[in-house]
Amino acid sequence: MPRVTEQYIQRRRQEILEAAGRCFARDGFHATSMDDVIDAAGVSTSVFYRWFRGKDELVIATVTDVLRGMVVVLDDILEVDPPPPLADAVERVLAATLTRMTRDGHDTTALAVQVWTEALRNPEIHQLIAHCYEQLRDRLAELIRRHQALGAIPAEVDPRMVARPLFSLFPGFVVQRLLLGPEDPKLYAQAAQALLRA
């Protein structure tokens, strides 16, 4: 396949995912049809179905796209030695995810709470989120381990346990942002910094 065509097709896939994110965030997973997404993405039906055979596949790809993005930010952070303060790491993940989910004036952060509700009745979505959340918590545990080595967090506590309240800063941010109004990742992280040891 010539390189330009491959790039073109990849770009179309990303456009479909972003359109799907907008439709799902606005109308919910159940009220969104494939045709809604095809219209919003401005692609042909044949291009769409080359990538996604059904709605479940599209929902999974949309959610995976966001969550993988969060894991990648933490992987980058773990490359740095000494590790940044925990609140800085949280800020970078939130800022990157928020930039991605508020692109072009469309706010798709409502996807987060919709996907939690969906996970309660759809085992495949549940499994996907559980897997990605475990990955995020594993990365946070590794970051905590490094802060323990520096003496900033007590050595005797289990880093995987400490990763849980730290992880809470992500869903907590989104819930407060959606229900109580705009929330700035930088101010939120500064406040977390005042609260956290490391």
Add this chain to the structure above:
Amino acid sequence: MPRVTEQYIQRRRQEILEAAGRCFARDGFHATSMDDVIDAAGVSTSVFYRWFRGKDELVIATVTDVLRGMVVVLDDILEVDPPPPLADAVERVLAATLTRMTRDGHDTTALAVQVWTEALRNPEIHQLIAHCYEQLRDRLAELIRRHQALGAIPAEVDPRMVARPLFSLFPGFVVQRLLLGPEDPKLYAQAAQALLRA
């Protein structure tokens, strides 16, 4: 009205709210009918409609019941001087709410994420949750203010800002408990204690 009858009617109201919580948690707000709740509560239609004229009213009463319970725990904590560690306060709120939401072998914690999704499309529910969440954050800010007076948290930070990441420990607990498996408030709070200054 004779006292015994008044007590009886109040108890029926609480039974209806608990039955509603079970139905909503299991089937969601939209898939639950008034008859489902009347059946689950084992009350007569006339007793039910004495309390709740419609589903919106029932949803609001069910959600208010849980959230008011959280505020009351924090009000009790604020009576104590010197203030308990922040992680202890979080544990007491979570433990009390979890006890209330897992009574008689029924786990209704899924209500939390369902109500977030519902708030995105129902302005009345949105307003109710925003109001209760503001109350919770106000109480946390007051607790933080007291820890600032003790020197445990930097005096120059705004306690209302610091209340935000602290508040995140509540939705973060519920999201992880629902999606990643059982979570014990005591272990979670111990881990938070290792993470927090105060």
